[in-house]
Amino acid sequence: xxxxxxxxxxxxxxxxxxxxxxxxxxxxxxxxxxxxxxxxxxxxxxxxxxxxxxxxxxxxxxxxxxxxxxxxxxxxxxxxxxxxxxxxxxxxxxxxxxxxxxxxxxxxxxxxxxxxxxxxxxxxxxxxxxxxxxxxxxxxxxxxxxxxxxxxxxxxxxxxxxxxxxxxxxxxxxxxxxxxxxxxxxxxxxxxxxxxxxxxxxxxxxxxxxxxxxxxxxxxxxxxxxxxxxxxxxxxxxxxxxxxxxxxxxxxxxxxxxxxxxxxxxxxxxxxxxxxxxxxxxxxxxxxxxxxxxxxxxxxxxxxxxxxxxxxxxxxxxxxxxxxxxxxxxxxxxxxxxxxxxxxxxxxxxxxxxxxxxxxxxxxxxxxxxxxxxxxxxxxxxxxxxxxxxxxxxxxxxxxxxxxxxxxxxxxxxxxxxxxxxxxxxxxxxxxxxxxxxxxxxxxxxxxxxxxxxxxxxxxxxxxxxxxxxxxxxxxxxxxxxxxxxxxxxxxxxxxxxxxxxxxxxxxxxxx
Amino acid sequence: xxxxxxxxxxxxxxxxxxxxxxxxxxxxxxxxxxxxxxxxxxxxxxxxxxxxxxxxxxxxxxxxxxxxxxxxxxxxxxxxxxxxxxxxxxxxxxxxxxxxxxxxxxxxxxxxxxxxxxxxxxxxxxxxxxxxxxxxxxxxxxxxxxxxxxxxxxxxxxxxxxxxxxxxxxxxxxxxxxxxxxxxxxxxxxxxxxxxxxxxxxxxxxxxxxxxxxxxxxxxxxxxxxxxxxxxxxxxxxxxxxxxxxxxxxxxxxxxxxxxxxxxxxxxxxxxxxxxxxxxxxxxxxxxxxxxxxxxxxxxxxxxxxxxxxxxxxxxxxxxxxxxxxxxxxxxxxxxxxxxxxxxxxxxxxxxxxxxxxxxxxxxxxxxxxxxxxxxxxxxxxxxxxxxxxxxxxxxxxxxx
Numbered sequence: 014x015x016x017x018x019x020x021x022x023x024x025x026x027x028x029x030x031x032x033x034x035x036x037x038x039x040x041x042x043x044x045x046x047x048x049x050x051x052x053x054x055x056x057x058x059x060x061x062x063x064x065x066x067x068x069x070x071x072x073x074x075x076x077x078x079x080x081x082x083x084x085x086x087x088x089x090x091x092x093x094x095x096x097x098x099x100x101x102x103x104x105x106x107x108x109x110x111x112x113x114x115x116x117x118x119x120x121x122x123x124x125x126x127x128x129x130x131x132x133x134x135x136x137x138x139x140x141x142x143x144x145x146x147x148x149x150x151x152x153x154x155x156x157x158x159x160x161x162x163x164x165x166x167x168x169x170x171x172x173x174x175x176x177x178x179x180x181x182x183x184x185x186x187x188x189x190x191x192x193x194x195x196x197x198x199x200x201x202x203x204x205x206x207x208x209x210x211x212x213x214x215x216x217x218x219x220x221x222x223x224x225x226x227x228x229x230x231x232x233x234x235x236x237x238x239x240x241x242x243x244x245x246x247x248x249x250x251x252x253x254x255x256x257x258x259x260x261x262x263x264x265x266x267x268x269x270x271x272x273x274x275x276x277x278x279x280x281x282x283x284x285x286x287x288x289x290x291x292x293x294x295x296x297x298x299x300x301x302x303x304x305x306x307x308x309x310x311x312x313x314x315x316x317x318x319x320x321x322x323x324x325x326x327x328x329x330x331x332x333x334x335x336x337x338x339x340x341x342x343x344x345x346x347x348x349x350x351x352x353x354x355x356x357x358x359x360x361x362x363x364x365x366x367x368x369x370x371x372x373x374x375x376x377x378x379x380x381x382x383x384x385x386x387x388x389x390x391x392x393x394x395x396x397x398x399x400x401x402x403x404x405x406x407x408x409x410x411x412x413x414x415x416x417x418x419x420x421x422x423x424x425x426x427x428x429x430x431x432x433x434x435x436x437x438x439x440x441x442x443x444x445x446x447x448x449x450x451x452x453x454x455x456x457x458x459x460x461x462x463x464x465x466x467x468x469x470x471x472x473x474x475x476x477x478x479x480x481x482x483x484x485x486x487x488x489x490x491x492x493x494x495x496x497x498x499x500x501x502x503x504x505x506x507x508x509x510x511x512x513x514x515x516x517x518x519x520x521x522x523x524x525x
Numbered sequence: 526x527x528x529x530x531x532x533x534x535x536x537x538x539x540x541x542x543x544x545x546x547x548x549x550x551x552x553x554x555x556x557x558x559x560x561x562x563x564x565x566x567x568x569x570x571x572x573x574x575x576x577x578x579x580x581x582x583x584x585x586x587x588x589x590x591x592x593x594x595x596x597x598x599x600x601x602x603x604x605x606x607x608x609x610x611x612x613x614x615x616x617x618x619x620x621x622x623x624x625x626x627x628x629x630x631x632x633x634x635x636x637x638x639x640x641x642x643x644x645x646x647x648x649x650x651x652x653x654x655x656x657x658x659x660x661x662x663x664x665x666x667x668x669x670x671x672x673x674x675x676x677x678x679x680x681x682x683x684x685x686x687x688x689x690x691x692x693x694x695x696x697x698x699x700x701x702x703x704x705x706x707x708x709x710x711x712x713x714x715x716x717x718x719x720x721x722x723x724x725x726x727x728x729x730x731x732x733x734x735x736x737x738x739x740x741x742x743x744x745x746x747x748x749x750x751x752x753x754x755x756x757x758x759x760x761x762x763x764x765x766x767x768x769x770x771x772x773x774x775x776x777x778x779x780x781x782x783x784x785x786x787x788x789x790x791x792x793x794x795x796x797x798x799x800x801x802x803x804x805x806x807x808x809x810x811x812x813x814x815x816x817x818x819x820x821x822x823x824x825x826x827x828x829x830x831x832x833x834x835x836x837x838x839x840x841x842x843x844x845x846x847x848x849x850x851x852x853x854x855x856x857x858x859x860x861x862x863x864x865x866x867x868x869x870x871x872x873x874x875x876x877x878x879x880x881x882x883x884x885x886x887x888x889x890x891x892x893x894x895x896x897x898x899x900x901x902x903x904x905x906x907x908x909x910x911x912x913x914x915x916x917x918x919x920x921x922x923x924x925x926x
Contacts, residue, residue: 048917079737146610239675240675240676240677240877240887241671241675241676241885242882242887243883243884244881244884244885245860245880245884246879246881257585257587257588257859258586258609260584260859260860260881261858261859261860261861261880261881261882262860262881262882262883306830306831339905345552351607351608352586352609353585353609353637353639354585354609354637354711354863355585355609355611355636355711355863355864356637356711363608364556364607364608366554366555366607366619367552368553368555369553370552393598395775406553408553408554408555409587410587422536429678475624513632
């Protein structure tokens with residue numbers, strides 16, 4: 014399966030390069046660096062979310078560009094959620110391409126491969142924690158997890174007069190494992206297909222609608238090679254609870270997910286004016302545990318996500334300024350099965366109850382001022398302020414955790430042509446201040462491992478922090494419309510006097 | 526035109542979004558069941574009336590324990606969430622005997638009480654608790670030890686039998702038997718004799734003519750698997766050269782230390798279940814082993830379900846009548862436990878080393894009976910309420926270590 018994917022990715026990269034190279038008559042008319050500048054300008058990223066619908070992708074960029082990158086990323090955090098690990102390292106390569114035939118259609122695609130390690134992962138032997146949590150298989154041993162991840166996507170948008178139709182497909186495969194006890198081997202497959210249609214309301218605005226369907230699966234199987242036996246393996250059910258009847262050495266789990274989404278957008282063709290997007294995502298994941306001759310339906314997690322953004326951008330080709338208001342809310346509720354094993358039919362489901370609820374909300378206001386010069390120094394100023402809130406409840410035993418924070422940041426970016434080179438750099442700072450912090454797990458013994466795990470995670474979630482972000486990118490054009498690039502970024506986070514975090518990224522690649 | 530479109534589109538959508546974002550989800554649900562528990566007095570007691578009582582409801586999925594002491598007219602009404610419960614009762618009843626009011630400790634056990642729906646009625650039969658005043662099983666070291674090479678080491682397991690009375694007792698003829706049924710595998714064995722006897726798969730007996738092996742009050746004897754110094758082979762193991770008896774199976778690769786007297790093999794071969802899935806009973810055969818082997822055969826049948834196909838199974842073992850049993854200890858592990866394999870009047874609980882099957886932390890641990898008190902003469906009295914969950918220290922350090 015994974016070998017086939019590797020072959021597919023290689024073919025896809027070659028295909029993108031070939032199709033782009035055959036289109037050089039069109040793209041040669043535009044300087045490479047100008048296109049790179051457009052793609053990586055903060056103002057482009059400021060409005061990108063409004064063009065995610067495949068029917069609007071055509072309007073997301075004015076030019077075509079293909080980028081092939083290889084890079085290394087390392088990060089480490091003193092404060093962290095135990096289930097996610099305290100950092101890791103990753104080597105990978107990726108390619109992204111966007112081909113635009115003006116007045117006709119657009120083709121886009123990406124492919125990526127990552128090989129890395131997540132370090133010090135505890136209380137979680139399943140993959141994709143953000144998707145399947147809290148229903149993970151866990152033990153108190155844990156350790157580093159190695160992984161290989163493949164992803165690719167492709168799409169096509171075509172114009173029919175005032176109407177644009179588009180389709181996008183995304184696929185991700187993940188293999189995550191550990192070579193010493195406990196030895197999880199997790200295989201993830203995640204596929205999403207999205208279709209969209211947009212209609213020109215007038216010369217300026219497009220109104221678009223999109224629908225998507227998603228299919229997810231994860232095989233989560235653990236083994237132990239020690240002749241002495243195994244440690245206790247838990248099937249977690251939220252805020253440190255677990256199903257005591259299933260705890261032990263039931264080591265084979267399957268997650269099956271499916272969902273859909275719809276989105277509605279209003280966006281200007283020229284990226285000046287009013288932008289709006291509204292998105293709803295519905296996704297559910299069922300966890301089953303396989304034991305001898307039985308498949309136990311352990312839980313079903315349902316996620317309902319609303320997200321809306323509204324922005325207004327003024328200006329002209331050389332200068333843009335505007336604001337964006339974003340709001341989002343996700344509710345994740347979990348229904349768990351209850352079993353009986355005191356009868357003569359092994360384990361039998363006798364009841365189920367909705368025990369778990371997690372709600373996350375976010376509001377954010379972002380402002381941008383962008384000065385884009387052809388030859389002189391371009392600069393941008395981005396400022397944002399936001400509020401995030403998270404509430405988790407478990408009904409029996411009654412436990413809860415609430416936290417909220419206000420955060421804000423400022424980012425200054427410069428971009429300049431220096432000789433034949435394009436140099437882009439930015440520096441940013443961010444502050445996050447907790448505004449609400451309550452938790453209750455009074456049924457737990459304070460010396461228990463579960464209590465320590467919950468307290469650690471709680472301390473991470475309610476931490477105030479300050480963050481410094483630095484990044485720089487250098488692009489240099491070669492012959493035949495090709496160029497090379499080098500990018501590096503560094504992020505330093507200070508949670509408090511004792512805990513810090515560092516993240517470093519270095520990538521190099523070619524553009525054409 | 527554009528403004529009209531925007532208003533008509535965005536105002537309702539944004540309102541919907543904000544309403545949803547602010548909405549408090551109150552749909553967490555925990556269905557409650559109104560349980561009426563009717564208590565039945567031990568049939569042998571006349572005019573019995575509950576005086577003190579505690580009922581513990583343990584939901585086996587969440588592990589949550591709910592305790593109630595509210596009994597009125599032999600009934601207990603309680604609201605519990607849906608689930609499967611192990612219900613245990615401890616208490617005292619007053620009863621009449623020859624016109625006098627006396628009190629007696631009682632117990633009751635109901636495993637796997639499934640509560641669903643809105644209401645449930647259940648009867649719970651109480652039995653009298655006969656606290657041991659003779660020999661009791663003090664310790665079972667059934668897990669073995671772990672070598673420096675992280676391999677399991679066997680042969681160093683043992684039983685300790687303790688004289689819990691104030692008189693000298695003789696161990697001659699004492700029988701130790703291993704249950705035939707596993708506490709981790711519940712089946713409908715037919716005929717079901719559990720209320721009268723314990724099905725056994727291996728039986729050993731202390732030799733002697735009746736007065737050969739005195740055990741003083743508060744003293745104990747050790748029955749070793751192999752009565753040798755295991756520390757010579759595994760430094761973290763135990764020295765069993767001073768054991769009173771050892772288990773030896775002729776014609777097998779078994780070690781026989783001639784310095785340690787062998788137990789008599791009455792039936793089958795005694796092999797400790799090192800994960801602790803079997804239970805053990807201490808008994809005395811009133812009419813000797815020949816009578817046992819002749820009259821206590823237990824032929825039973827059960828259905829084995831494999832891939833949806835039912836296979837009828839027959840087996841021939843032995844049983845020990847409950848009235849012959851002096852003490853019983855059920856063993857299991859939390860993750861696999863399904864039932865106790867003795868009548869609850871013998872033992873209504875279970876103890877353990879390790880919490881899961883093949884728990885790597887179980888090695889070098891034993892189950893040891895708790896000390897109840899020490900007399901002024903210094904004699905130790907061990908706790909024996911016929912509830913191994915309460916009477917034993919689980920995962921204890923072996924006494925001979």
